Structure formats: structure tokens, C-alpha cells
Amino acid sequence: MKQVIAAFFMLVIPLIFAFSQNLETIQYSFRSIAKKILPVVVEINITEKKDNSVSTNPFEQPDNQAPSQQIQALGSGVIVKRINDTYYVLTNNHVVGNASTITIKLQDQTIFYRVKLVGKDERRDLAVVSFTSSANLPIANLGDSDDLEVGDIVLAVGNPLGFESTVTMGIISALGRNGPSKDVATNTDYIQTDAAINQGNSGGALVNIKGEVIGINTWIAAPSGGNIGLGFAVPINNAKKVINDFITKGKAEYGWLGVQTVDVNNEAYPGVLKDLQINVKGAMLLAIYRGQPGDKSGLLPGDFVIRINNQDITGVSKFIQVVGDLLADRPYDFEFIRNGEYMKLTVRLSIRPNEESDTLSYKNLWPGLTVIHVNDQIRETLNDSNIPQVDGVMVGYVAVGNTPDDISPAALAGLKTYDIIRQINGHDIHTVMDFYKAINDKTRKDLICLITRQGVDVSIRLAR
Numbered sequence: 001m002k003q004v005i006a007a008f009f010m011l012v013i014p015l016i017f018a019f020s021q022n023l024e025t026i027q028y029s030f031r032s033i034a035k036k037i038l039p040v041v042v043e044i045n046i047t048e049k050k051d052n053s054v055s056t057n058p059f060e061q062p063d064n065q066a067p068s069q070q071i072q073a074l075g076s077g078v079i080v081k082r083i084n085d086t087y088y089v090l091t092n093n094h095v096v097g098n099a100s101t102i103t104i105k106l107q108d109q110t111i112f113y114r115v116k117l118v119g120k121d122e123r124r125d126l127a128v129v130s131f132t133s134s135a136n137l138p139i140a141n142l143g144d145s146d147d148l149e150v151g152d153i154v155l156a157v158g159n160p161l162g163f164e165s166t167v168t169m170g171i172i173s174a175l176g177r178n179g180p181s182k183d184v185a186t187n188t189d190y191i192q193t194d195a196a197i198n199q200g201n202s203g204g205a206l207v208n209i210k211g212e213v214i215g216i217n218t219w220i221a222a223p224s225g226g227n228i229g230l231g232f233a234v235p236i237n238n239a240k241k242v243i244n245d246f247i248t249k250g251k252a253e254y255g256w257l258g259v260q261t262v263d264v265n266n267e268a269y270p271g272v273l274k275d276l277q278i279n280v281k282g283a284m285l286l287a288i289y290r291g292q293p294g295d296k297s298g299l300l301p302g303d304f305v306i307r308i309n310n311q312d313i314t315g316v317s318k319f320i321q322v323v324g325d326l327l328a329d330r331p332y333d334f335e336f337i338r339n340g341e342y343m344k345l346t347v348r349l350s351i352r353p354n355e356e357s358d359t360l361s362y363k364n365l366w367p368g369l370t371v372i373h374v375n376d377q378i379r380e381t382l383n384d385s386n387i388p389q390v391d392g393v394m395v396g397y398v399a400v401g402n403t404p405d406d407i408s409p410a411a412l413a414g415l416k417t418y419d420i421i422r423q424i425n426g427h428d429i430h431t432v433m434d435f436y437k438a439i440n441d442k443t444r445k446d447l448i449c450l451i452t453r454q455g456v457d458v459s460i461r462l463a464r
Contacts, residue, residue: 029209033155034167036211039107040079040140041157041204043164044091044129046099047072073097076158076204077104077129078140078213080243085132087139090243091203092218093120093127093185104131107165119246123254123324125185125218126239128246140205143212145235148172148191156195156217156231158204170195170229177232178317184219186317187254187324190232191215197231206233241325255326256352258292258359259285259299260399262370263316269396271373275432277340282306283319285336287365287399287408297347300338301367302436307335323349339433361406367462368399368408371435374420392422392452393435413462416453423450 048071075095081088089104096102102115112131120127152172160166174192179185193206197217206215215233222228245252261283264272272284285303288295305313309332313319326332328351335344353359362368374394398415399408421429424438424447439447439462447462 030155030169033207033209033211034157037140037155037157037205037207037213038165038167039138040213041107041165042077042079042089043105043159044075044077044089044095044203045072045103045105046075046096047101048098049100073099074159074162074200075202076200076217078203078205078216079137080128080140080142080213081247082137082139083247085134086130087133087137088118088243088247089129089131090216090239091127091129092216093122093125095203096120096127096129102129104129105164106137119250119252121242121246121252123185123187124234124238124242124252125188126216126234126242126252128243141210141212142236142240143208143210143214145191145214145237148175148208148214148235150174153209154193154195154214155207156193156197156201156204156233157207158197158201158217160196160198160200162200166201168196170231173229176314176318179219180221185234187320188234188238189317189321190218191235193231193233194229195231196227196229198227201231238321238325253328254324254352255328255349256292257294257299257323257347257349258289259294260287260289260365261305261316261319262286265315269370269372272432275373276302276304276337276436277433278304278337280306280337281312281314282336283313283316286370287368289359289364290366291364292359293347293349295366297334298345299334299336299347300436300440302338302433302440303343304337305334306337307333309333324352339437362399362401362408362411363406365399365408366464367410367439369410369415370396371421371432372396373432392420392429393432395419395421409463413449413460415449415451415460415462418453420452421449422452422457424448 075091077089077091079087080090096117104112104115115129115131118128118130150172154170154172156168158166170193172191173194177190177192197220201217204217205213206217208214214236216239217233219232220227221230242252264284282304285299285301287301288299305319307313308322311322326349328349331346331348333344334347371393374392395415395417398411398417400411401407423429425444427438429435445464449460449462451458451460
């Protein structure tokens with residue numbers, strides 16, 4: 001028995017020793033990561049002025065004596081670049097907001113008061129600010145967020161609730177998450193992590209076990225406003241081009257294809273995928289801006305894009321992100337399904353125009369409407385017995401802008417929601433594919449549409 005016990009301890013004690021050494025190694029590795037990343041994550045304090053002399057009440061006279069209210073906010077940022085004595089800090093757009101003053105505090109408590117806004121972008125919720133210093137400050141190493149996998153260990157670094165230089169640990173919980181609403185930037189996908197993130201972490205670093213920044217902490221999903229293990233970060237690869245754009249141009253530039261897309265997996269578009277003979281993921285081109293890159297390259301309304309530049313398109317959000325990242329005046333392969341057949345085109349994009357540009361007017365959008373296959377399911381879903389028992393496709397939406405001349409060709413022709421298109425240029429329209437085949441027939445300049453509206457047949461001319 002003594003021999004058995006002795007043998008047991010001879011076996012177990014080395015295992016315990018080895019295990020403790022491994023734990024110690026792991027501990028030292030985390031210490032090393034923290035020492036590497038903490039000096040490059042800064043605290044950002046901003047002040048916004050709210051002018052109390054401006055009243056939204058038309059019956060209230062401005063009080064010119066009332067002082068402007070100072071609104072204080074706090075976030076985090078990451079030192080990502082140095083050019084001469086200028087340091088550039090990446091953070092979130094919602095951190096800098098409409099700041100009148102910005103200050104930056106380093107981990108060693110050094111404060112910089114003359115901080116400049118270099119550029120910001122709501123579409124990705126990113127911003128870059130800068131400060132000058134002759135000191136030799138550390139710069140973050142930016143990793144490759146495309147190499148991430150679910151389960152990877154990560155650390156979140158920032159200033160949650162004002163607690164400076166806080167490090168938390170977790171794993172990558174999911175990749176490719178979309179923002180839940182218009183309140184969260186939608187021109188990017190997100191890394192989901194259970195590393196604790198709270199208010200004040202925004203703009204801080206999400207790092208891998210090499211101490212490389214692989215994400216910028218941006219938002220949390222929390223009914224109570226605190227961490228419940230659902231934190232989200234912008235992948236650093238989505239920020240690299242934006243950083244350079246801000247520094248060189250003062251703004252972010254996006255690739256411009258000149259199309260409108262729609263998620264036909266949405267319940268609002270029942271039967272469209274079946275009509276188009278689609279059984280893969282992708283994004284459908286709903287309409288094309290005339291004279292823009294997509295139009296010039298030969299893309300057509302109804303095309304279902306499945307791959308761009310060897311990147312799989314899993315939905316509309318992915319489509320928008322990929323196109324936005326592409327550079328202008330370079331050739332890219334677009335793979336898509338048209339009329340049930342696989343096709344491929346080479347497309348050259350331009351730079352996305354300003355929102356005020358006439359290029360984005362609906363008058364340039366062809367055709368400027370959505371259609372779905374009308375059937376008994378649609379009638380039941382809409383609970384509308386007035387939808388006639390006829391075959392065809394039903395208009396679901398017609399593009400109309402905010403001004404009288406900002407209307408699409410479909411709106412100009414007089415097409416309306418719930419119109420049922422039964423024929424185009426004498427050809428019967430039974431499915432969504434029939435509709436797109438007809439409107440893409442460029443041998444006919446004008447399209448004569450036979451529609452049924454509230455039980456009455458009407459002929460409408462849709463001018464190309």
C-alpha cells in the first residue's frame with residue numbers, strides 16, 4: 001500500500017507543479033499584454049455647448065442672459081499613428097459628437113488640451129482626433145480582424161464609468177453581427193464579445209493575445225445600461241482605410257456603385273426568392289441609378305449579387321460594407337444571378353457623392369419601385385379583400401423624395417402601392433422574374449403597363 005501511495009505522489013506532484021507553472025505562464029502573458037496595450041489607450045473628455053438662448057418654442061423670447069450649458073462626456077481612444085510630432089487617436093464618432101473642446105489623458109496622467117478633430121464618420125461610428133507632442137509615445141499595433149474566430153481570447157481596454165485604464169477579459173462570442181437599429185452605425189459589421197464593456201469603454205481597444213488591436217469597442221446591448229456580456233466592437237480592418245482617409249482627406253470616402261438593394265429574405269417580400277429561382281444568400285439590386293457605375297457596367301434591376309471581389313455576400317448589410325470598402329477606379333469582379341442563371345461582370349466604382357448631390361435624386365433611379373408576387377397569402381397577410389383576384393405582381397413601394405421633382409420614373413408614371421401589374425408591352429406578367437425581364441428589355445424605350453387598381457384596369461406608360 002505504501003508503495004502505491006508513493007507512486008501516486010510521484011505521479012501527481014509533478015503534474016501539479018507543471019500545472020502551476022502553466023498557470024503562472026498564462027498570468028505573465030496577460031500581464032505582458034496589459035503592459036503593452038494600456039499606454040496606447042487614452043481617456044477622451046469632451047465638452048459640448050448647448051446654447052440656452054435658442055428656443056424651440058415660437059412663443060418664447062430668447063433669453064440672451066442665459067448662459068450656455070456645458071455638457072461633459074467621457075470615452076476612450078487608441079493611439080494608432082504618428083506623423084512627425086502629431087499623434088492620431090482613433091475613437092468613436094459618438095464619443096466626439098459635436099464637441100466644442102476635446103482633451104486627452106494618457107495612462108501616466110499627462111493631459112493634452114489642444115486636441116483637434118481630424119475627421120469623423122457616422123456611417124461607421126468612427127472618428128480620429130490628434131494632438132502634438134515631442135515625446136516618444138507608444139503606438140498601437142493593429143492586428144488582422146479577418147483572422148478572428150469565435151472562441152478567441154480577447155481583452156477590452158478603456159475607461160468604463162470613469163475608471164481609468166481598465167482591462168477586462170473574455171472571448172469572441174460571435175462575428176459579423178449587424179447593428180440592431182438606425183441608432184447604431186450600420187455601415188460595418190461587429191465583433192461580439194463577453195469581455196465586460198460599459199459606458200466610457202466606447203472608442204477603446206479590443207485586443208488579441210498578442211496585444212494587437214483587433215477592434216474598437218463601440219456599443220453594448222443591455223436593457224439596464226450596464227454590462228450583461230453583450231459588447232460589440234468595430235473590426236479594426238473596417239477602420240484602417242477610414243483612418244487614412246481622415247488623415248489625408250479629412251473625411252471618409254466610400255465606394256459608389258449607384259444601386260439600391262433590398263433584403264428579399266424579409267417578410268415584406270414573400271415569394272420573391274422563389275420567383276427569381278434563388279436558393280443562396282446574397283443581396284438583390286432593387287433599382288439602378290442611371291449613368292452611375294453599376295449602370296455603366298451592365299448591372300440590372302433584379303440582379304441577385306452573391307459575391308464581390310471573392311467575398312461572399314450574405315445579405316444587404318454585407319453588400320453595403322463590401323462596396324463601401326472598395327476603392328474607386330479599380331476593376332472588381334461581381335458575381336450574380338440573373339433570370340436564374342449565374343453571371344459575372346467586371347465593375348469599376350466611383351467615390352460616393354455627398355448626400356445633397358443631384359446624383360442621388362430619385363429621378364435618376366430606375367425603375368424606382370418594388371414588386372412582390374400577389375397571391376392569396378399576400379391578401380391574407382394584408383387583410384385586404386380589395387386586392388383583386390388577378391394574376392400578376394403587386395407594387396409594394398414607389399420611390400418619392402421630399403421635393404416635387406425628386407420622384408422616380410415609377411412615381412412619375414403614376415404607379416401606386418397595391419397596383420397589380422398584369423402586362424408590360426403586351427407580355428403577361430406572372431412572376432417577379434417576368435417583371436424584371438420586361439423592364440430590362442432595352443429594345444423598348446417606353447414600357448406600357450396594364451395594371452389593375454381597385455378592380456379597374458388602367459394602362460400606364462413608364463418612360464425609361
